[in-house]
Amino acid sequence: MSRWMYFLFLCVAVGATEHGNDEWLEVNIEQGPVRGQLDSGGELWTFLNIPYATAPTGKHKFKAPLPPPTWTKTYDAVDRRIICPQFVWKSVMTGDYSMQEDCLVANIYVPDTRRKNLSVLVYVHGGAFQLGYGDWFEAKNLLKYKDFIAVTFNYRLGIHGFLCLGTEDIPGNAGMKDQVALLKWVQKNIAAFGGNPNDVTIGGSSAGSMSVDLLTISKSAEGLFHKVIPESGSNLSTFSSQSNPLQNAKDHAKTLNFTNVDDIYQLEEFYKTLSYETLIGKGLNFDDPYFFTPCVERPTGDGSFLTESPFSILKSEEYRNMKKSIREIWHNFIKTGKPVPEGSSIPSWPPVGEDTSPYMSLGRTVELHSSALTEDRTRFWENIYQKYYQEPLSPPKPYSRSDL
Ligand SMILES: *[C@@H]1O[C@H](CO)[C@@H](O)[C@H](O)[C@H]1NC(C)=O
Ligand SMILES: *[C@@H]1O[C@H](CO)[C@@H](O)[C@H](O)[C@H]1NC(C)=O
Numbered sequence: 001m002s003r004w005m006y007f008l009f010l011c012v013a014v015g016a017t018e019h020g021n022d023e024w025l026e027v028n029i030e031q032g033p034v035r036g037q038l039d040s041g042g043e044l045w046t047f048l049n050i051p052y053a054t055a056p057t058g059k060h061k062f063k064a065p066l067p068p069p070t071w072t073k074t075y076d077a078v079d080r081r082i083i084c085p086q087f088v089w090k091s092v093m094t095g096d097y098s099m100q101e102d103c104l105v106a107n108i109y110v111p112d113t114r115r116k117n118l119s120v121l122v123y124v125h126g127g128a129f130q131l132g133y134g135d136w137f138e139a140k141n142l143l144k145y146k147d148f149i150a151v152t153f154n155y156r157l158g159i160h161g162f163l164c165l166g167t168e169d170i171p172g173n174a175g176m177k178d179q180v181a182l183l184k185w186v187q188k189n190i191a192a193f194g195g196n197p198n199d200v201t202i203g204g205s206s207a208g209s210m211s212v213d214l215l216t217i218s219k220s221a222e223g224l225f226h227k228v229i230p231e232s233g234s235n236l237s238t239f240s241s242q243s244n245p246l247q248n249a250k251d252h253a254k255t256l257n258f259t260n261v262d263d264i265y266q267l268e269e270f271y272k273t274l275s276y277e278t279l280i281g282k283g284l285n286f287d288d289p290y291f292f293t294p295c296v297e298r299p300t301g302d303g304s305f306l307t308e309s310p311f312s313i314l315k316s317e318e319y320r321n322m323k324k325s326i327r328e329i330w331h332n333f334i335k336t337g338k339p340v341p342e343g344s345s346i347p348s349w350p351p352v353g354e355d356t357s358p359y360m361s362l363g364r365t366v367e368l369h370s371s372a373l374t375e376d377r378t379r380f381w382e383n384i385y386q387k388y389y390q391e392p393l394s395p396p397k398p399y400s401r402s403d404l
């Protein structure tokens with residue numbers, strides 16, 4: 001299975017939003033008044049498709065986002081199904097969408113509670129940086145705790161979000177700069193919805209996980225969030241940064257029959273004037289060795305997202321002292337043989353036995369299981385291993401010098 005499939009199927013289930021109720025709640029944000037609706041479940045106010053930034057268009061379409069629009073008449077924050085330009089893969093994205101270049105909208109889910117200053121979860125959607133949209137993930141079940149606000153949003157994808165030429169007009173990482181713009185928007189506006197800008201957790205899975213992990217090492221996102229949940233994907237993952245973005249851009253241009261790829265300004269012009277169809281892409285090519293993901297930028301003075309490789313940033317002094325709860329788990333395991341520290345709400349976890357159990361199940365409730373599930377899986381991989389494993393060889397004994 002290609003890495004594409006693998007990452008796509010980690011995406012969270014799709015769900016259509018319903019608006020059974022006709023109750024509205026109005027709040028004032030910096031851009032003007034907005035009103036959202038009570039969700040059909042009746043426990044949640046939804047403010048959907050609020051523009052948090054403006055995607056530049058025309059020849060500027062690969063640059064950092066611009067400030068969002070403002071208004072005086074109340075903005076109806078209802079689901080307009082806005083998604084960023086992308087190839088819509090029907091089997092993972094159902095329903096109708098309104099695809100448009102100016103696609104930078106956020107969705108705010110506010111529990112129906114009188115409590116204020118609620119914690120905030122900002123969730124970055126996955127989709128290999130090529131597809132998806134904010135509401136691909138709906139935290140409705142999680143929100144039943146009624147004590148935090150969830151924010152989802154769109155960011156530019158594929159060529160549109162991640163073409164990286166190192167020129168002033170196509171510096172790279174437009175999609176990541178959208179994510180930073182969203183976090184700034186949350187800082188400015190979330191209090192209006194009852195959220196606490198000093199308690200923001202960013203989370204995501206797959207490309208969303210790589211995104212949040214990259215946000216933790218980007219100077220441009222410093223101070224905009226406080227906790228991170230990266231789920232399957234890290235700053236060092238194979239496609240969390242392009243190893244040679246210029247070469248990728250050249251190779252891709254060649255597949256589109258553009259030949260003058262070695263003249264950087266010709267190449268730039270080619271991309272700046274490409275058709276909307278090309279911007280959307282031709283779909284998922286599982287054999288395509290290059291696709292557009294975050295990059296290490298050449299600093300061009302336009303609010304860079306990342307100008308050093310994640311690896312060198314992690315090696316730097318600053319990160320050596322980073323506090324990690326994983327360290328506690330390690331330490332606890334070393335000292336006691338149990339990974340879960342005393343007093344934790346996670347069930348205590350004795351060492352795994354020969355039958356590969358017990359294991360921790362991370363379902364709706366976190367619980368210890370000792371079913372055969374892991375055993376089956378382990379056997380499956382062990383069989384493959386046994387069939388294909390090649391014993392490491394030591395070098396043979398050289399012939400004796402005396403034979404010379
Ligand atoms: C919200 O909680 C923070 C602590 O996280 C506190 O500093 C702040 O004053 C509170 N704000 C409001 C409006 O209650
Ligand atoms: C970056 O990736 C590495 C390797 O997966 C991981 O150890 C680290 O926790 C990640 N994030 C940060 C901010 O260090």
Ligand SMILES: *[C@@H]1O[C@H](CO)[C@@H](O)[C@H](O)[C@H]1NC(C)=O
Nearest residue numbers: 253254255256257258278282
């Ligand atoms: C590129 O050129 C070939 C040969 O003329 C043609 O078959 C193909 O459709 C062209 N591709 C694009 C994307 O225009």
